Amino acid sequence: MTSLDTRTARTRRRAELLDELVALVLAEGFASFTLDDLARRLHCSKSTLYGIAASKEQLVVSAVKRFFQTATAAVESRIASTGDHRERISAYLLAVAEQLQPASPAFFADLAAFAPAREIYERNTRAAAGRVQQLVGEGVAAGTVRPVHASFVGVAVAQVMAAIHRGDVLTATGMDDAAAYRELADLVVAGIAPR
Template sequence: MTSLDTRSPRATARRAELLDHLVELMLAEGFAAFTLDELARRLHCSKSTLYGIAASKEQLVVAGVKRFFQRATTAVEEQAAAPADHRERISAYLLAVAAQLQPASPTFFADLAAFAPARDIYQHNTRTAAARVQRLVAEGVAAGTIRPVHASFVGTAVAQVMAAIHRGDVRAATGLDDAAAYRELADLVVAGVAPR
């Protein structure tokens, strides 16, 4: 078991490594049932090391959820930047969101929904993603690669579906997990904006 001196570059790297391992654990098993003692044991560190990252289990969960969405956002933006065609970029963006959510277990999503600070982070990222799709649609309309649709409407519709995915409404109605629902959303949006 190691403790964490937060001033050194090694400590910064160790903190990032611990957060990455915490994210993997949370995605696989959720986070509500864990105690700090168990997290320290599972992450092979001391509780004081965890306290060096966050002052409480709740703050540690928030740090882990933020880390997950920061990494996911970077990966999604990298994948969406590659295609030149706007419809392909929208598809790449939403499929990348699906890929990033794929490792998340139902327990993780249930814990996320039940813990307000983590839920707020997810909701913020969902709104940001919907706004990003709206910008991609607007850019495509302006470039003439997407038929003239109302970008704000598409963005609002995407936001509503994303919110329904987040709330579990889509899973309850269709049986689709979040990642599969995002793949279906990508197909729907891309087909909806295709030139006639």
Template sequence: MTSLDTRSTRTQARREELLDELVALVLAEGFGAFTLDDLARRLHCSKSTLYGLAASKEQLVVAVVKRFFQRATVAVEERAAVPVDHREQLSAYLLAVAERLQPASPAFFADVAAFAPAREIYERNTRSAAARVQRMVTDGVAAGTIRPVHASFVGAAVAAVMAAIHRGEITAVTGLDDAAAYRELADLVVAGTAPRGDRAPAG
């Protein structure tokens, strides 16, 4: 490897490290109140270094939010791929989503909601999650491990609850934090899709 290649590799590694540090900072504190000067100071780097990542604060925010959701998606899919049973896959998927979102603060979600490009990334990921749940339900129905339910409805219902969790509505009504709400959602979906012979009798 030439010295030029070595410098290029080190530069790319530093950019990746900075993006990861930005993800952690933004998840913990949001991004609306930060200027580029603030971010540079918090990350102990120059503004020119940040401009090497993106041409503006807005573009930097988009890159950071996109990176967070991309990493989360990979981790969630890895967890969901382990169980063989489709209902266990549903549970693993939803619980993994909760785990990945656990570090995200109310300030982060509020800033995402207020910034259209970031909001679109979040909404697109929520739609993808709903579609993934729908596919798992469809596959489970075909395999006979999930009772014949309307897969599109289950996906839409899960998406609606996920959105309500992220907006803080579930916490406001129930007092459950996000992780607990996702556990309840996972239990509800798993129980609701069980073959009739596996379901507990009504009491």
């Protein structure tokens, strides 16, 4: 095996481990795990984990980044083939809900309590709200949605997304994040429908 083959195999193994770590932290959260726990659960050595990140905290940040990168790519892929702007907005928010579905309450609680991971979630939430604003603006320009103020819709979506993230929606309604995003999609699409 050449050194290039060895590097490629190591890179592939790291990517696989990171994906396994993402699945684990989505299902169970991450605050209670030690590096020893993670190595045992992922069937690898601690030194292998150190090959991904220098500490448990950095490993968590890497996993959260990986989750949102993968989720963003899946969401964008979902809307790429959708036609009408209202359908694209609905598909976008529903795809966000679908991507968040595997995330457990433990994951969101740990995310909220760990500032570096929380910032990644908040940054992705802002980007998602901006993307909805962009889609609304495009729909207004194309005449496929009623002439609403796209920036206002974006701000409103950002506020609801922030309330979802903070747990306000769960507390007030009992809806988890994914269900709340589905309701948000219905609300936005109904609000921008031509009259």
